Amino acid sequence: MAVRETVAFDLEKIDRLIEEEEAELEPKHRASIEYRKTAARYVAGGVASSWQDSPPHAIFVDHGQGNRLFDIDGNEYIDFHLGYGAMVVGHAHPKIAEAIERAARRGTHFAQPTRDLDVIGENLADRFRLPLWRFCNSGTEATLEAGRLMRATTGRDVLIKIEGTYHGHHDSLMFSVVPDPGKIGPREHPVTLPQAPGIPQAFADLVRVIPFNDLVEARRAFEENVGRVAGLIIEPAMMNCGLIMPEPGYLQGLKDLCHEHGAYLAFDEVKTGATIAYGGAVEVFGVVPDIVCLAKAIGGGTPCGAIGATEELYRPVVAGEYDMAGTFNGNPLTMAASRAALTEVLTKDAYATFDAVDAKMKEGLRAVIEEHHLPAYVTGVGAKGSVIYAEKPVREYRDSIGVDERITYLAWLFQQNRGVFKSPWTKQETWTLSVWHTEADAQRYIDNFAEFATAVTS
Numbered sequence: 001m002a003v004r005e006t007v008a009f010d011l012e013k014i015d016r017l018i019e020e021e022e023a024e025l026e027p028k029h030r031a032s033i034e035y036r037k038t039a040a041r042y043v044a045g046g047v048a049s050s051w052q053d054s055p056p057h058a059i060f061v062d063h064g065q066g067n068r069l070f071d072i073d074g075n076e077y078i079d080f081h082l083g084y085g086a087m088v089v090g091h092a093h094p095k096i097a098e099a100i101e102r103a104a105r106r107g108t109h110f111a112q113p114t115r116d117l118d119v120i121g122e123n124l125a126d127r128f129r130l131p132l133w134r135f136c137n138s139g140t141e142a143t144l145e146a147g148r149l150m151r152a153t154t155g156r157d158v159l160i161k162i163e164g165t166y167h168g169h170h171d172s173l174m175f176s177v178v179p180d181p182g183k184i185g186p187r188e189h190p191v192t193l194p195q196a197p198g199i200p201q202a203f204a205d206l207v208r209v210i211p212f213n214d215l216v217e218a219r220r221a222f223e224e225n226v227g228r229v230a231g232l233i234i235e236p237a238m239m240n241c242g243l244i245m246p247e248p249g250y251l252q253g254l255k256d257l258c259h260e261h262g263a264y265l266a267f268d269e270v271k272t273g274a275t276i277a278y279g280g281a282v283e284v285f286g287v288v289p290d291i292v293c294l295a296k297a298i299g300g301g302t303p304c305g306a307i308g309a310t311e312e313l314y315r316p317v318v319a320g321e322y323d324m325a326g327t328f329n330g331n332p333l334t335m336a337a338s339r340a341a342l343t344e345v346l347t348k349d350a351y352a353t354f355d356a357v358d359a360k361m362k363e364g365l366r367a368v369i370e371e372h373h374l375p376a377y378v379t380g381v382g383a384k385g386s387v388i389y390a391e392k393p394v395r396e397y398r399d400s401i402g403v404d405e406r407i408t409y410l411a412w413l414f415q416q417n418r419g420v421f422k423s424p425w426t427k428q429e430t431w432t433l434s435v436w437h438t439e440a441d442a443q444r445y446i447d448n449f450a451e452f453a454t455a456v457t458s
């Protein structure tokens, strides 16, 4: 393979450009900045979730329509953030809005099952090749149940997770999400680091962390914990650390390893499910795990979650020995939106559209990277993609540590100042496409990226 010549990023120039772009952005968001002060009188930090606040300031949204987002200052953006990837159906999709409206007029909550269950269950079983499903209200709840199901069925306590992945904010798995490079320990024995204060060490002692894309280290973790591991949970393509694809054979190797040790394999498809393909990572990588956790895209923009698993894993739930419960599980508004999203909007044809726009994005971005000799590359599949600011492919969290966040922040500022809304700017985020995104939208993203590339290299 020919060696590509690249020019290293000039971080001093990047700092200067950041100052210029921030100065340009601030006056556009005066109403957001002011409103936040009002909200902060009674709401901690003036935002609903800590991750709605990222530098330079929180941006308050007025409304969305299709592929467009409008903030309270009246700025219009093409939305590639899409609510952290949940809105692949786009904003205010008429089919989803009608479904929610119809359901709302018939009662918004019963805590009793309704007649959407079979259609949604069948659709998910078809997509993800697992026979039984339950519903919840978030990705956090889905992975919490996955961990507990694996522990319940095996009678073992240890879970294995991948360094640099996020599975939600519960205490069983909120470890080594974006761990401090100074504290992570050796690669063959990463330290299990809580991502938030208040998570007991006793919980950390039950979680073994391993690097992504490495079957040797996975085997080591099992062999050092013989008879103790309930299961391994993994984002089949890592999406909270740039976007890292699994290497051929890795996921199947993990499944074999889990089963060899009497443990289970859970895919956290909260981000990949119903976005990278009709059947998510199960379809793209051709491996069916024992559990699939879903949320985000499957709810058409409502608070949602789902857990798919084998009959063996669901046996205690079906037998009434394990309460998988929640007041709002199967809420009629969520079910109505989910049914419309899965059966009427995210049809197989929608994925052909994602693939076409994705191809355009990748081709255009790659051309810019080549032309400007950027030490970067483009990766992604279906509705998800990312530019990674590294010369060599990032295979695991530790490879991404060298990516300077000032570069991704500047790239974010360039998009934001030029009408493209991207997810918060750390090196962890990807772009998402909706069914409303066109090749013209992709071109806008590419043109902004070209301006960024020119600015950093000129």
Ligand SMILES: Cc1ncc(COP(=O)(O)O)c(C=O)c1O
Residues within 6 Å of the ligand: 084, 137, 138, 139, 140, 141, 143, 166, 167, 168, 169, 235, 240, 268, 269, 270, 271, 295, 296
């Ligand atoms: C891979 C993954 N799993 C789980 C979650 C948690 O989902 P939620 O925020 O709906 O609780 C997220 C959220 O970003 C995620 O990216």
